[in-house]
Amino acid sequence: MLKVQEIREIIKLIDQSDIEEFVYEHDGSKIELKKRVQAVVQEQVRYVTEQIQSPQPVVRQETAPEAPAVEKAPATPENTSAQAAEKSNLHKIVSPMVGTFYQASSPDSDPYVKVGSEVTSDSIVCIVEAMKLFNEIEAEVEGKIAEILVKDGELVEYGQPLFLVEPK
Incomplete structure (x- = not known):
């Protein structure tokens, strides 16, 4: 039987290829992989469309002036390189x-x-x-x-x- 890592590698290769269906049989075990590229794309487009069509309402409330906000340290090369490291x-x-x-x-x-x-x-x-x-x-x-x-x-x-x- 194939190991999980080998199955993952097969999935990656099929995902990157034009193959739409793959069947592997060995010692009574069978792995069948099918991909439907168009169905996935349509679902993602529908998901994005739903997000755009239902924007969140913006609610603004007037409040009393607050204490001055604490300023963040400006993004200096030292801060940025520390975060990157x-x-x-x-x-x-x-x-x-x-x-x-x-x-x-x-x-x-x-x-x-x-x-x-x-x-x-x-x-x-x-x-x-x-x-x-x-x-x-x-x-x-x-x-x-x-x-x-x-x-x-x-x-x-x-x-x-x-x-x-x-x-x-």
Whole structure:
């Protein structure tokens, strides 16, 4: 039977090719992958259209003058390079496919990981559902979850960062 990493690699190759259907049979096991590029594009367009058609109303309230706001330090090269250095040591866990991101195996279950959770290279951090196939995504690095970049139920793209991990 193929390993999860090998299946992911096959999915990547099919995703990047013009192949619409792939079937692999070996020792009584069968893997069948189908992609419908047009259906995914139409769904994304509809999603964007729904967002545009239902803008949030802007509510303005008049209030009494407040105390002066505390000014942020201007973005100096030192501040920017410190933030970049902090972000550069973080490992990105990216989506291996286009699909829907889920933090837990079911709506009733606890999330696989939260900010601050310790993970190993084989820890499952989320599920990406594509065409009714639920694909468990592994951390592939040891460390601590620093940030979750995607909301539960959100559509994700191939290669889109899902988590930032502080490696050990």
